Amino acid sequence: GENVEQHPSTLSVQEGDSAVIKCTYSDSASNYFPWYKQELGKRPQLIIDIRSNVGEKKDQRIAVTLNKTAKHFSLHITETQPEDSAVYFCAASNDYKLSFGAGTTVTVRA
Amino acid sequence: DAGVTQSPTHLIKTRGQQVTLRCSPKSGHDTVSWYQQALGQGPHFIFQYYEEEERQRGNFPDRFSGHQFPNYSSELNVNALLLGDSALYLCASRWGSSYNSPLHFGNGTRLTVT
Numbered sequence: 001g002e003n004v005e006q007h008p009s010t011l012s013v014q015e016g017d018s019a020v021i022k023c024t025y026s027d028s029a030s031n032y033f034p035w036y037k038q039e040l041g042k043r044p045q046l047i048i049d050i051r052s053n054v055g056e057k058k059d060q061r062i063a064v065t066l067n068k069t070a071k072h073f074s075l076h077i078t079e080t081q082p083e084d085s086a087v088y089f090c091a092a093s094n095d096y097k098l099s100f101g102a103g104t105t106v107t108v109r110a
Numbered sequence: 111d112a113g114v115t116q117s118p119t120h121l122i123k124t125r126g127q128q129v130t131l132r133c134s135p136k137s138g139h140d141t142v143s144w145y146q147q148a149l150g151q152g153p154h155f156i157f158q159y160y161e162e163e164e165r166q167r168g169n170f171p172d173r174f175s176g177h178q179f180p181n182y183s184s185e186l187n188v189n190a191l192l193l194g195d196s197a198l199y200l201c202a203s204r205w206g207s208s209y210n211s212p213l214h215f216g217n218g219t220r221l222t223v224t
Contacts, residue, residue: 001169006152034212043114043215044153044200089152096166097143098213100152 002027006101019077021104023090030092039086080108114216131186135203142184147198196223
């Protein structure tokens, strides 16, 4: 089955700096890669997703890149703000289920 | 427009007991999936229901079963509870059975087995 690895497990950044989270996947058939943000005690919320026919996608301060050859994808958050503090999960899917990474706890220091 | 709703929010059970968790999908969604999220981990896929049938299943034992009703709501049942079943159980819904539409999660049910 699909195996998704996510790094780093924790990330502390100064407000205004950028944050980068990297994920690798094992199943070359995976074609859909969403990112979820989960605040303490709340539901995972989809923040951005990318499909395998696209190399990069951007939504305001958030961007995701995908390298299918290397089987890795990354989340970039620019101009970080305190409200960006949360756990971020990457996931990969080739059809019906999502396989998640273990999560990255992002702390934005004021 | 209500999102995915789950009940109860918290539950405490004793080892060996049985539990039923409930989920109502987001309006317009017809597919429901269940995920187990242990503390400090990412969610793990349990199974997916579409058109009232279990369509796909993850690596979970038969103690985990479910049901989908004609109104698309769903239940997750866990029998013979083990301490290791303690986790956050997330219900997620979307329209259609494949990942052409995004998955939306509920707030989850926190299950504690003592």
